[in-house]
Amino acid sequence: MAAILYTVFWADGSADGLWLATKAGWTGLALVCPKTNWTKARERVEFSRAGVYVLLSPSTAGDDEIYIGEADVLRNRLNNHYVNREWTRLVAFTTSDGSLNKAHVKDLESQLIVRAQQAKRAVVVNGKPSLAPQLSEVEKAFVDNFLADMLPVYRLVGVTAFTPVAEAVMAASASGAGTTLYLNVKQVSARGQAVPDGFVVHEAVATANPSPGMPRAAAERRKHLLDTGLLVPEGDHLRLTAPYVFSSPSAAAAVLVGYSINGLTQWKDQKGVSLKELHQTAVQG
Secondary structure: OOOOOEEEEEOOOOOOOOEEEEEOOOOEEEEEEEHHHHHHHOOOHHHHOOEEEEEEEOOOOOOOEEEEEEEOOHHHHHHHHHHHOOOOEEEEEEEOOOOOOHHHHHHHHHHHHHHHHHHOOOEEOOOOOOOOOOOOHHHHHHHHHHHHHHHHHHHHOOOOOOOOHHHHHHHHHHOOOOOOEEEEEOOEEEEEEEEOOEEEEEEEEEEOOOOOOOOHHHHHHHHHHHHOOOEEEEOOEEEEOOOEEEOOHHHHHHHHHOOOOOHHHHOEOOOOOEHHHHHHHHHOO
């Protein structure tokens, strides 16, 4: 795969201020800022243009919440959200030449909602996506190409909501980090692998009786998985119903076994070699 140049510019000279992110040769532009910086960032001329945006609300217990929207004047809509919605971070896309119009951003919004709902990497606050506008063949091609350029920029600024687990697995395999690993501890069994943004568990049988001393973060994550139907009771255990990306091998293992555990030593390949040993071999010499 050929190298691609992306740039992230800290407009305020700080990671806590406004970021501008783009790809070389592309007229699209991402504007990223915390809610605490909105009253300053809103003065930028880019927010007077049409665009699509995501409002993010991180969660330690479950998946992050996101709200996806569009506007023909970003500043007006985001001013309203500043007053009436709770969120911590904004990622908005527009163009440097004003080439996006209302129909374009409505289509982008609709596609992003569908993509996020299908990826199941975040809780989408929106209801059903709005009906996509009727675009000409040329305009539709423009919007689809613009979205294709947007998606890597979301990853660049740390948003994984639009990346299906299957794409994360493909990225891991392409980088040579796609080794399938297994967890077998007492009655718990699982299959997973490292991916660029964490550790995906493809299938698992988990304990139904966690330890009273189970780490709080793991207990909250387990509750979230139960509440959302990703973990379901099955006999005397729990079963994972769909692949799920955890923050680390240890975080995944703790949720499944019900107590604190070192994932680096407990996840092993088919030959019984632990993930830690695989890492050691990879950096030797």
